[in-house]
Amino acid sequence: MVAAAETVAAQAEPEVLLAGHGITKRFGPVVANDDVSVELRPGRILALLGENGAGKSTLVNVLFGLHRPDAGQVVIADEHVELSSPHDAIARGVGMVHQHFQLVPPMSVVRNIVLGAEPRKLGMIDVAQARRRVMDLADRFGLHVDPDAAVEDLPVGAQQRVEILKALYRDARVLIADEPTAVLTPQETDHLLDVLRGLTDQGVGIVFITHKLREVMAAADDIVVLREGRVVGTTTPAQTSEAALAELMVGRAVDLHGDRFESGATGVGSAVSTAAAYSDEKPAAEAGELPVVLDIAGLCADDDRGQRAVDELSLAVRAGEIVGVAGVEGNGQRELVEAITGLRHATAGTVSISDRDASGARPRQVTVIGVGHIPEDRAKHGLIGSYSVADNSVLNRYFKRPFAAGGMLRRDRIDSHARDVVATFDVRTPDVESPADSLSGGNKQKLIVGREFSDEIDLLIAAQPTRGIDIGAIEFIWRRIRERRDEGTAVLLVSAELDEVLALSDRVAVMYEGRIVATVDPRTATREEIGLLMAGAAPAEVGS
Amino acid sequence: MSVPAGPQAPAETDAAGRAGSTDDSRRTLTRTVLRAAAVPLASVALGLVLGAVLIAVQGHSVLSAYSALVLGGAGDADALLRTLQKATPLVFGGLAVAFAFKAGLFNIGGQGQLLVGAAFAAGVGFGLEGVPLVVHLPLALLVGAAAGAVWGAIAGVLKATSGAHEVIVTIMLNFVAGNLTDWLAANPWQDRSGSNIIARTPLVEPSAEIPTWGWLPAGFVLAVLAAVACWFVLERTTYGFEVRSVGANRHAAHYAGISVGWIMASTMAVAGLLAGLGGAIESLGVDGRFEAGVNVGLGFEGITIALLARTNPIAVIPAGLLVGLMEAGAAKMQFESGVAPEIIDVIQALILLFVAAPLIVRWLLRLRDTDDRRLTLGAGWGR
Numbered sequence: 001m002v003a004a005a006e007t008v009a010a011q012a013e014p015e016v017l018l019a020g021h022g023i024t025k026r027f028g029p030v031v032a033n034d035d036v037s038v039e040l041r042p043g044r045i046l047a048l049l050g051e052n053g054a055g056k057s058t059l060v061n062v063l064f065g066l067h068r069p070d071a072g073q074v075v076i077a078d079e080h081v082e083l084s085s086p087h088d089a090i091a092r093g094v095g096m097v098h099q100h101f102q103l104v105p106p107m108s109v110v111r112n113i114v115l116g117a118e119p120r121k122l123g124m125i126d127v128a129q130a131r132r133r134v135m136d137l138a139d140r141f142g143l144h145v146d147p148d149a150a151v152e153d154l155p156v157g158a159q160q161r162v163e164i165l166k167a168l169y170r171d172a173r174v175l176i177a178d179e180p181t182a183v184l185t186p187q188e189t190d191h192l193l194d195v196l197r198g199l200t201d202q203g204v205g206i207v208f209i210t211h212k213l214r215e216v217m218a219a220a221d222d223i224v225v226l227r228e229g230r231v232v233g234t235t236t237p238a239q240t241s242e243a244a245l246a247e248l249m250v251g252r253a254v255d256l257h258g259d260r261f262e263s264g265a266t267g268v269g270s271a272v273s274t275a276a277a278y279s280d281e282k283p284a285a286e287a288g289e290l291p292v293v294l295d296i297a298g299l300c301a302d303d304d305r306g307q308r309a310v311d312e313l314s315l316a317v318r319a320g321e322i323v324g325v326a327g328v329e330g331n332g333q334r335e336l337v338e339a340i341t342g343l344r345h346a347t348a349g350t351v352s353i354s355d356r357d358a359s360g361a362r363p364r365q366v367t368v369i370g371v372g373h374i375p376e377d378r379a380k381h382g383l384i385g386s387y388s389v390a391d392n393s394v395l396n397r398y399f400k401r402p403f404a405a406g407g408m409l410r411r412d413r414i415d416s417h418a419r420d421v422v423a424t425f426d427v428r429t430p431d432v433e434s435p436a437d438s439l440s441g442g443n444k445q446k447l448i449v450g451r452e453f454s455d456e457i458d459l460l461i462a463a464q465p466t467r468g469i470d471i472g473a474i475e476f477i478w479r480r481i482r483e484r485r486d487e488g489t490a491v492l493l494v495s496a497e498l499d500e501v502l503a504l505s506d507r508v509a510v511m512y513e514g515r516i517v518a519t520v521d522p523r524t525a526t527r528e529e530i531g532l533l534m535a536g537a538a539p540a541e542v543g544s
Numbered sequence: 545m546s547v548p549a550g551p552q553a554p555a556e557t558d559a560a561g562r563a564g565s566t567d568d569s570r571r572t573l574t575r576t577v578l579r580a581a582a583v584p585l586a587s588v589a590l591g592l593v594l595g596a597v598l599i600a601v602q603g604h605s606v607l608s609a610y611s612a613l614v615l616g617g618a619g620d621a622d623a624l625l626r627t628l629q630k631a632t633p634l635v636f637g638g639l640a641v642a643f644a645f646k647a648g649l650f651n652i653g654g655q656g657q658l659l660v661g662a663a664f665a666a667g668v669g670f671g672l673e674g675v676p677l678v679v680h681l682p683l684a685l686l687v688g689a690a691a692g693a694v695w696g697a698i699a700g701v702l703k704a705t706s707g708a709h710e711v712i713v714t715i716m717l718n719f720v721a722g723n724l725t726d727w728l729a730a731n732p733w734q735d736r737s738g739s740n741i742i743a744r745t746p747l748v749e750p751s752a753e754i755p756t757w758g759w760l761p762a763g764f765v766l767a768v769l770a771a772v773a774c775w776f777v778l779e780r781t782t783y784g785f786e787v788r789s790v791g792a793n794r795h796a797a798h799y800a801g802i803s804v805g806w807i808m809a810s811t812m813a814v815a816g817l818l819a820g821l822g823g824a825i826e827s828l829g830v831d832g833r834f835e836a837g838v839n840v841g842l843g844f845e846g847i848t849i850a851l852l853a854r855t856n857p858i859a860v861i862p863a864g865l866l867v868g869l870m871e872a873g874a875a876k877m878q879f880e881s882g883v884a885p886e887i888i889d890v891i892q893a894l895i896l897l898f899v900a901a902p903l904i905v906r907w908l909l910r911l912r913d914t915d916d917r918r919l920t921l922g923a924g925w926g927r
């Protein structure tokens with residue numbers, strides 16, 4: 001199992017920055033990692049690939065000291081180490097880019113980065129020196145952030161850069177990132193990959209997880225594919241292809257729907273053919289004049305800082321139609337969805353759903369009218385981590401028949417419903433009594449999607465519905481969304497993935513600075529046109 | 545090739561689950577309970593060990609001290625009665641903290657809620673005459689419970705409407721309740737019979753007295769029923785689902801259509817009701833009246849009990865019994881072995897310290913911490 005030859009004396013430049021040898025990690029009956037070995041060398045980027053629940057997060061969490069392995073060893077800088085907590089890993093130069101940022105929101109970027117390792121002068125924090133050192137680092141690695149901005153005011157991409165700087169400030173030689181691009185816009189993703197590349201030039205090693213094959217092909221030096229906890233392939237981009245990787249991940253041939261996964265790499269793929277491949281013969285909304293289900297007029301809403309994020313927005317979605325909202329993240333999409341679903345107070349305007357006035361409705365009223373909502377932030381809104389899979393499968397419908405009667409929960413009904421959702425959406429869990437926290441990221445998302453699809457609804461509001469979901473399951477979820485549309489459900493889709501918007505939508509509404517600046521037909525518009533509109537160009541200039 | 549059926553594929557484990565005998569599930573249950581109880585049990589043991597050291601250092605016999613303590617708390621019917629009477633308000637106070645905690649609220653106001661419950665129940669108890677027991681006693685209990693509920697609800701409503709922190713508000717309400725009930729006992733409701741100058745009410749009418757059956761006070765039966773009711777409400781009803789959701793993830797609860805404000809207000813009212821009932825039983829079943837200053841501190845012990853029970857309503861019963869026993873047996877311990885009864889307070893404080901700082905206990909006993917807790921501290925997006 002474990003190679004006994006790992007006793008090379010540590011030199012100035014270690015041969016192996018970070019490795020796991022024969023790592024096995026069990027959670028009760030689940031073997032999350034089964035004799036997994038991986039190795040990261042200086043200046044290289046190691047990409048971990050695998051289906052939802054394959055064991056990727058578990059592996060990096062073991063390497064970072066968050067989990068203790070049941071068997072196997074962790075090697076950092078050529079030395080066998082026993083990690084009892086992440087502090088041990090950090091002390092040895094391993095950094096992790098966190099999801100729930102380990103940052104203090106109201107504090108400045110500089111202070112966050114130096115926190116706990118501040119340069120001192122006469123017992124006081126030497127702010128000037130701290131600022132200088134942070135700026136130096138930022139310049140050296142091309143990580144551009146405003147050093148004096150409060151972290152809470154930064155978009156997620158910039159917060160990630162702060163996290164990276166924080167690790168580098170602590171002399172990290174290894175950076176671990178678990179699906180860092182899942183929350184980024186395509187532009188931010190490209191930037192992040194550039195930054196990572198730049199880091200490797202300075203000898204830093206990187207382990208990152210992603211479900212997007214084009215990122216792997218573009219950025220990775222080494223690729224390790226996991227399936228059911230085991231390493232099923234170790235390769236490099238030069239030796240493989242996206243199709244081969246996908247097949248390795250899933251264990252069967254996957255129809256990648258080429259355009260989605262290959263066009264993006266160059267950014268000039270044809271949206272026309274993408275859309276044509278997907279929209280079926282019957283563009284439902286045009287065929288019959290189906291009724292308007294969601295009607296938004298003059299809607300205004302503020303963001304968390306009290307600035308107007310949705311600005312007199314009007315939009316209608318008909319039954320049997322998918323309207324996709326395209327836009328660079330931070331242009332009010334989140335606030336729009338929250339204002340419709342009652343999570344956020346709308347300052348002006350009206351919302352009507354199925355001819356009922358839903359302006360200022362509370363989330364419960366919106367649910368009862370017949371709206372399904374896949375929320376953007378699964379940890380914050382979508383699930384209660386300590387609740388079982390079963391309870392989460394009825395999180396917003398627990399009060400309805402048959403899950404409740406006379407104020408009592410009917411456990412048997414809830415459990416059998418949960419088993420349905422788990423089976424239909426292939427949520428990998430030992431049983432429905434397991435806490436949702438024990439699910440892998442993608443399986444959490446599948447559980448939410450499954451829940452929102454399991455009720456009679458007239459309107460589906462799907463925000464980033466496939467975030468964190470593996471390529472095999474994306475296909476499936478897209479199919480379900482189209483099926484719903486064909487059955488007459490109105491669908492409002494918000495996605496940071498332009499590919500997803502183009503692939504699914506019957507109409508694309510481009511959102512910029514809180515307004516819908518144009519509505520285009522995905523079969524005729526090009527990616528460039530939509531990209532320009534998203535960047536704020538006037539529709540006339542784009543001239544479609 | 546079909547979709548891989550891995551070790552965690554639902555179909556396969558389902559079959560395995562069904563094949564598993566009830567024996568298996570019983571064993572899992574036992575294990576779950578033991579795991580949850582490990583820290584509290586170890587804390588109690590550690591507290592007793594350190595208490596023993598303190599007793600020995602003072603030159604007393606640990607064995608005779610502890611055996612007197614146990615005999616004094618459970619040695620005969622009288623001892624048992626004392627223990628159960630002591631345990632009753634502790635269980636109610638513990639429930640008042642535990643229930644609020646399920647909604648993520650820290651109810652420090654058990655003391656005030658208990659005091660108003662005790663005073664108003666006594667008020668009804670002595671104020672009404674010639675009413676049959678079946679009406680009088682329930683009415684007195686109800687008024688005490690309602691007074692506590694109002695006291696709790698004030699904090700809950702303020703929290704829901706203005707965001708005022710429940711800890712601050714309940715602490716202040718404790719002072720208000722203390723002064724209000726002192727004034728009631730010293731002025732309008734004071735016992736004027738004979739030459740009484742003590743700030744206390746007259747004795748309650750016999751029709752408002754809570755009976756005692758041998759060693760079993762009816763009040764303790766109510767406490768057990770209340771604990772079971774709390775468990776049932778929290779685990780089996782939609783309301784309990786809402787309460788727990790608000791406590792576990794306020795944002796997700798909002799998304800789920802739950803009115804977070806209503807849950808906060810109503811949960812605090814329920815918590816106050818429980819503490820108020822505890823106070824009412826104290827007046828109607830133990831003291832026979834309300835007297836200023838007698839119940840001071842009783843409400844605060846609820847916090848100890850709730851922590852010891854790890855806010856599990858059923859576990860509040862043994863936690864209350866344990867502390868009740870120590871308090872009931874302290875007098876005998878002093879009488880027989882000369883150990884000052886304050887040692888009990890020290891032991892209690894030590895137990896509380898260990899429960900509140902589980903890391904110390906885990907480290908001392910080499911109990912493995914779960915990975916899950918650490919994971920919440922940091923992980924990537926792929927979770």
Ligand SMILES: Nc1ncnc2c1ncn2[C@@H]1O[C@H](COP(=O)(O)OP(=O)(O)OP(=O)(O)O)[C@@H](O)[C@H]1O
Binds near residue numbers: 052429
């Ligand atoms: N804390 C835990 N308790 C119990 N089971 C767990 C826990 N963490 C992970 N698992 C299980 O281990 C397996 C691997 O999970 P992991 O999170 O590593 O998957 P992943 O490859 O990161 O998947 P995804 O792409 O969905 O993020 C899953 O079956 C998951 O349910």
Ligand SMILES: [Mg+2]
Binds near residue numbers: 057058440441927
């Ligand atoms: Mg993961």
